[in-house]
Amino acid sequence: MLRSGIIFSRPALRSTFYALRKIQTSSLRxxxxxxxxxxGVLMAGPNPLxxxxxxxxxxxxxxxxxxxxxxxxxxxGGGYTEQARSEKISKQLGFEISPRQVIQAHTILKEWVGKYADSPVLVLGGRGTEMRQVAERQAIPLQASYGFRKVYTPIDILASNPSIQPLVTATPADLSSAIPMDLSKNPISAIFVFHDPRNWFTDVQIMCDVIQSGGIIGGPYVELDQQLSNPIEVVFCNPDLIWKSDFSRPRLGQGAFKEAFQAVYKALTGKTYPFVQLGxxxxxxxxxxxxxxxxxxxxxxxxxxxxxxxxxxxxxxxxxxxxxxxxxxxxxxxxxxxLVHTGVFDPMKGPPxxxxxxxxxxxxxxxxxxxxxxxxxxxxxxxx
Missing domain, CATH: 3.40.50 (Rossmann fold)
Incomplete structure (x- = not known):
């Protein structure tokens, strides 16, 4: 039976919808x-389901x-401002979606700006300086601006001292967008993993450098007890071990990067590092x-x-x-x-x-x- 463009799957509901028309309320809410x-719900990679x-x-x-x-x-997911993400998905789906309707893994970090607005923070994830553009205060619409004022990326750190990761060579394009910093005078106060990192090797190395040296990359290591009792705050925005793209099988996500970091830190120190999990x-x-x-x-x-x-x-x-x-x-x-059956969950493999x-x-x-x-x-x- 067709009503309002919807096919109702249960015949017993016919009377329900006739009754709905008779309900008189003071609000249409x-x-x-x-x-x-x-x-995996609305999209399969770049294509609408x-x-x-x-x-x-x-x-x-x-x-x-x-x-x-x-x-x-x-x-x-993440990697964009909410403004950019809403514009992109509006075009893909053919429906107008406002920035306020988009909550990405890192959107909630807007509430952390008051704590770290003027402190140097390390932002991981995305390509090049994409995450800097999301995190820092910009002369763009208010809803697109997070407001961190001292945002650094692994590329900035490599440009400041390439020997930090001697097995990786930054590209000319990376170096042209870098903001060189005096590592001894800009102690990192927090590490925000905004989006899925691309270069795990470099990012894990830099995270360990920041944490073990109390924020001053290249400085002497602080005692392990101090690392854990007065930690550099580490925030992971996305706990997903896997996610569904347009590839036939699920892909590793930010949760896998977190596991890799923790495994390396534990191998170095024997301890698991404290962190905040969002998403x-x-x-x-x-x-x-x-x-x-x-x-x-x-x-x-x-x-x-x-x-x-x-x-x-x-x-x-x-x-x-x-x-x-x-x-x-x-x-x-x-x-x-x-739970829908168009993404990560496969009903053929048993109950969720x-x-x-x-x-x-x-x-x-x-x-x-x-x-x-x-x-x-x-x-x-x-x-x-």
Whole structure:
């Protein structure tokens, strides 16, 4: 049966949607909102998945509520400003997505600027100076600016003293974009792994140099107890060991780089180095996502008393599903999780490591199921 462009899979829901039309409320506010992973849910590499556009069309108003349903893109990917990422994915999907709807693995680092705005920080990941451009204060729109003022990259450090990594030669293009620094007068205060590093060999070496010397690269090593009790803060933004691209099998992600760094540091010192983990499935990231969705809902429909149901649609049980399930355990939180079969998770290899609220073949079926579920609940509540 076809209603509002949606094929309802359960005949028993026909009466539900007829009843929805009769419900008279003071607000058109929809009872739910969505959080989508990108890779493996909406996209396969640079290409939209076939179901993605139909799913987003439902949220634009082609649904039983006849209203716009708020959504965000919550990804462990990164490497761009939110402005640039929203423009890129808007073109790919054919839907207008604002920067505020994009939460990347490193977006939450905007909240760390107050602590490190004027301190030298080392930023890892991406190509060349891409991550410097994301992290530092720029004369560009406010939403695109993070605000760190003293951002350095491994290329800057190699340009300052090439003997730091004698087995790697920086290219002329790298050197032309480098900001040479006096390593003895610019102690690194924190290391932010914004995005997946390209040169693990160099990056692990420089991280160990920073940590073991108390921030002064090339300086004498400090005692191990001091390294661990008063550590240089290390932040990893993406815990994913693997991720799904347009290649046939999953690829290693930033989580693999973290494991490599920890293995080397432990081999050197016998200890594991303390770190902060951001990104899915961390609680901090889901709290940030929930606040963003609630703000978007308030802007569209005004203040509200009860929070909406939030559906996390993802392809990775270890990040998308685990994080949403953990968020659901918080007081006054209404997260549900839907695992799709278009990305990392392969249903042929057995059940997922974290049990979702529901499984769906693709994102279109996932969105349809969530809308049907909340519509049924709304009708049931009105009939009491």
């Amino acid at each position: 929809p009872p739910l909102a969505f959080s989508f992973d990108i890779d 076939p179901a993605a556009k139909n799913a987003l069309k439902m949220l634009e108003g082609d649904n039983p509520f006849k209203t716009k349903i708020p959504f965000i893109l919550l990804t462990n 899915k499935p961390t609680t901090e990231t889901y709290i940030f996502a929930e606040k963003t969705l609630n703000d978007l809902l308030s802007e569209l429909y005004g203040p509200f008393d009860s929070p909406p149901a939030i559906y996390m649609i993802g392809d990775n049980p270890e990040s998308d599903i685990a994080g949403a399930n953990r968020a659901a355990s918080r007081a006054n939180s209404r997260w549900s999780s839907i 490591t974290h049990t979702p609220t529901h499984q769906a073949a693709d994102v279109e079926q996932a969105v349809r199921w969530a809308i049907e579920r909340e519509a049924s609940r709304l009708v049931g509540a009105e009939s009491l």
